[in-house]
Amino acid sequence: MAIPVISVVGKSDTGKTTLLEKLIAELKRRGYRVATIKHDTHGFDVDRPGKDSWRHAQAGSDVVVISGPNRLALIEKREQEMALDEIVSRLTNVDIILTEGYKRGDKPKIEVSRREKGSELLCTEEELLAIATDQPSEMNVPQFSLDDAAGLVNLIEERFLAKPL
Amino acid sequence: MAIPVISVVGKSDTGKTTLLEKLIAELKRRGYRVATIKHDTHGFDVDRPGKDSWRHAQAGSDVVVISGPNRLALIEKREQEMALDEIVSRLTNVDIILTEGYKRGDKPKIEVSRREKGSELLCTEEELLAIATDQPSEMNVPQFSLDDAAGLVNLIEERFLAKPL
Numbered sequence A, B: 001m002a003i004p005v006i007s008v009v010g011k012s013d014t015g016k017t018t019l020l021e022k023l024i025a026e027l028k029r030r031g032y033r034v035a036t037i038k039h040d041t042h043g044f045d046v047d048r049p050g051k052d053s054w055r056h057a058q059a060g061s062d063v064v065v066i067s068g069p070n071r072l073a074l075i076e077k078r079e080q081e082m083a084l085d086e087i088v089s090r091l092t093n094v095d096i097i098l099t100e101g102y103k104r105g106d107k108p109k110i111e112v113s114r115r116e117k118g119s120e121l122l123c124t125e126e127e128l129l130a131i132a133t134d135q136p137s138e139m140n141v142p143q144f145s146l147d148d149a150a151g152l153v154n155l156i157e158e159r160f161l162a163k164p165l
Helices: A016-029 A052-058 A084-090 A149-160 B016-029 B052-058 B084-090 B149-160
Strands: A005-010 A034-039 A063-067 A071-077 A096-100 A109-113 A128-133 B005-010 B034-039 B063-067 B071-077 B096-100 B109-113 B128-133
Touching: A005 A016, A016 A034, A016 A096, A016 A109, A016 A149, A016 B052, A034 A084, A034 B052, A052 A063, A052 A071, A052 B016, A052 B034, A063 B084, A084 B063, A128 A149, B005 B016, B016 B034, B016 B096, B016 B109, B016 B149, B034 B084, B052 B063, B052 B071, B128 B149
Parallel strands: A005 A096, A005 A109, A034 A096, A034 B063, A063 B034, A109 A128, B005 B096, B005 B109, B034 B096, B109 B128
Antiparallel strands: A063 A071, A071 B071, B063 B071
């Protein structure tokens, strides 16, 4: 069975990461294994100058893996950005995948909306699983307060997850 | 065909990372796609506090992916260290895999040895593909100076790689 993928989207500074943190914590509390995918449109540098693995990457290594007792990290050079579905196809052994960003993707979305950033939404009603907001929307979509992770996870469970035993 | 895996091993501070950098650069110069795996026995922290992806991991996410235009990073929590062969099985689209460490592994090894760290080697003759050293060894194994990446890569090509067209 395909792993469900849900995208948390919203304008800048509406609190996507904060909501993600709450959703992750709530899902973990309920016993699920969770993966998150952060869409970084600007590019990023995960590693630190001077570290051996950074030296591997600087020397030209296409893929750098660091494997430790509690953690595995993999950094891969790309000629172009990897498609979301391609990333998803690499993930195994998790119950649910949450993305931060990917507003143009085709996954069900939770849009974070905040009064001070305006009332118009990025998504259409059809794209939305739910709205997390501090202002009521006229859309016919389930609405939750910005910190109601339990409510959102109830909806996610109902729609996408078989409860673990 | 399996991707060849070669382990660069040696005592602490013999210059494993420096040799790796030279081998990576030489392999890249010859047109190969290279992956490196660094064995970090002490554990590590690749990400930086405050960054969104670190917040995902802190909130309990089992797998954190960051995808950008030129780079993909994946950080996975492990209950126990991943076996080298399991890591290797995840890597595709490279011509060769070099590891830093994994002296107990079963891959062909290049041992880095340096006079100031003593003359005895970690590996037996049978395990060694080559020695990179500033002191002659009595072992019946090809020997190269510490910066002879071209010589080492000639040997690696001859033994493990079909030249790219």
